[in-house]
Amino acid sequence: MKGSYLETIALIERLHRQCMEVVKAELDRLGVRDLNAVQAMILFNLGDSELTVGELTQRGYYLGSNVSYNVKKMVEAGYLKQERSPHDKRATHLSCSDKGMEICKQLDKLFGVHAEDLSGNGIDRQALSTANDSLHRLEGYWAAARMGTRSPFTTAA
Template sequence: MKESYLEAIKLIERLHRQFLEVVKTELDRNGIEDINNVQALILFNIGSDELTVGELTNRGYYLGSNVSYNVRKMVENGYLIQERSPHDRRSIRVRLSEKGLALCNNVAAMFERHASDLGKGISNPQELQQAAESYRTLERYWADLLDFRGRSPLS
């Protein structure tokens, strides 16, 4: 079990880095130089929503990156519109600008191409669902470890 667990961890790390490189290549292919791959994924995950920076952080998609810094850069480069909440003046809400929506659509089209390619015999939905369930199992296990402050939830 230990070997399988360690292999899964290595694969997750490697796949994450490789996926970010795929997104970076897509940005380069489209001549987009004023945003990085992590920022492009933040835009994609915001989509048509209007969120606070805190909500972005709480969604947990951006661990290891500074969400506030990335939001500031995306506002500066015209991908996000930032406004104070009319209900709570301390809260700042963000939404995609037209430029951000265009990039979001570009990333969505990339995912469509990937799904189409995978469907041409590289993989099938059942295999991807099984992989996703394995990732969810690890996610729940690690979340339980954090809830138990490092103690195994099984002990």
């Protein structure tokens, strides 16, 4: 079991790195030089929503310091709009600018092509669903382990 577990950890790391390389290659193909792959994924995950930096961080996608740095760079480059909250002057709301939404659309198109191509490579909806279920369970286990509690997915002995 330990060997499989360690293989899963290594595979998650490699897959994340490869995904970022695919996103970077798409940015290069589009001629986008002022945005990195992580920033592009922040835009994609933000989409047409309006969130605070804290909400982006709470969703678990990014580390707080990295989000702040990347938000600053994307605001400067014109990919994000940042506005003070009318109710809480300490908070700022983020939304994609038109330039940012164009990146979202391009990534959505890329991921749509990938989704179509997967079935031709022996990965169907059921296979992805099974993988996603396992990864969600692992996420829940790690969240519980981080908090020092028992995972909700663990069966009683």
